[in-house]
Amino acid sequence: MDQKFIPLSVPNLKGKELEYVTHAVQTEWVSSVGAYVDSFETKTAEYVNAAGAISVQNGTSGLHVALQVCGVSAGDEVIVPTLTFIAAVNPVKYLSADPIFMDCDDSLCMDPVKLSDFCKEECIFTDGKLINKRTGKYIKAVLVVHVFGNLADMERITEIADEFNLKIIEDATEALGSYYSEGVLKGKFAGTIGTLGVYSFNGNKIITTGGGGMIVSNDKELLKKAKHLTTQAKSDDLYYTHDEIGYNYRMTNVQAAIGLAQLEQIETFIKQKQENYVAYQEGIRKIPGLQMLPFREDIRSNYWFYSLFISEDYPLNRENLIQYLNENKIQARPVWGLINEQKPYLSNQVYKIENAKKYWANVVNIPCSSNLTEEDVQYIINCLKSLGS
Structure with missing residues (x-):
């Protein structure tokens, strides 16, 4: 199939x-x-x-x-x-x-x-x-x-x-x-x-x-x-x-x-998204060079989007990983282009922009819908693992 x-x-x-x-x-x-x-x-x-x-x-x-x-x-x-x-x-x-x-x-x-x-x-x-x-x-x-x-x-x-x-x-x-x-x-x-x-x-x-x-x-x-x-x-x-x-x-x-x-369904959605996030986290922590970015420990997050951080230990960079996932029928995207670098805002004042550049270059968002199944999550983990193990 x-x-x-x-x-x-x-x-x-x-x-x-x-x-x-x-x-x-x-x-x-x-x-x-x-x-x-x-x-x-x-x-x-x-x-x-x-x-x-x-x-x-x-x-x-x-x-x-x-x-x-x-x-x-x-x-x-x-x-x-x-x-x-x-x-x-x-x-x-x-x-x-x-x-x-x-x-x-x-x-x-x-x-x-x-x-x-x-x-x-x-x-x-x-x-x-x-x-x-x-x-x-x-x-x-x-x-x-x-x-x-x-x-x-x-x-x-x-x-x-x-x-x-x-x-x-x-x-x-x-x-x-x-x-x-x-x-x-x-x-x-x-x-x-x-x-x-x-x-x-x-x-x-x-x-x-x-x-x-x-x-x-x-x-x-x-x-x-x-x-x-x-x-x-x-x-x-x-x-x-x-x-x-x-x-x-x-x-x-x-x-x-x-x-x-x-x-009326929001708490059900959040519960499912939390479970999927934990499943991703468990699977991805075993892959060298990849990390699921955490949410703050002092909050109950809605777990809306999942952020995958790519380090130099992983064989693909951001662009190549997105392409690889898309080829395997998994939609992924980079984090937004930094707003101070967009044409309408080039002349506006910036203050010590450093961390944002790092995350822009190394974060990929992966599927996070509330109707994502366990099988979907495992398939995505397996695709990531096939390159990083």
Whole structure:
């Protein structure tokens, strides 16, 4: 029998998705309002213990609005990671602000040591404002990405943000369901620690609505402002009065119907992804030159993406390994190209980018879907082992 193709990350639609979508269609509530939108927002907020949630069209639109309600505007600066998907950074430019690129630590998330050093050495803190010595601009916020379901060191980053009066926007688009299991933040979910957090429901995420995203916060006034902006800033529904520039960022009721059914299964998905990660880890630790990158020990991760680190002891480099896996019907990909090296951002400030370069050159993502079988995992391990033993 021919080996089936094993995709990198695909949806798992085995719950009540069809039932809920059918109901939405039958009742003819298919557009941007409806009971499923309200329920999905409520249930998401309850799941992560946030004060509220606002659904949006995707994670990018959520970050755009989150930055805006945090006061980021033209001429400001925002500290961002370089090791991330470009959608985390582009919204800074949407607001005519500028990013400052920060390195990662071994969690692949923003390095809090370098963040602190930058704020102390490269900036002046005066009158409650952090001013960049090089540009003279006001640094208003730090945008933290929780990479691949890991969590950044939010305890330290929160201390730094408090010290320098920075707003924290959490890009938790990859980390819905991840939370701290130890320490002062014990029980806190990704996305609920900073000023606002954003989730994504793209097709490859832990749960999906096909597209879509969600803004969460414990600040009800900011949520109210976010809701206003995402619904075209309409101040009078009857007479179509608009008091500022808004956006058509609303999630549809059909999308929310899928999302609600997905949310009902999230803990099952996480359990399966954890089991698959452990199976990978057990098999791969015996292969010289390969290592599954760990998740932080003080968290319960959602295990969204699995990162395979390749050292010089392995016979293939990153590019050759991806090609080899693809030839064996296993989809794999490199980590994103560093954002500070992308054409639109070549002129933006960077600060001591070192670890990110190492991980960019040596990390490959391997299949991680929640419907990945034991046989799939073993086949992938065997393919890796055939070269590395």
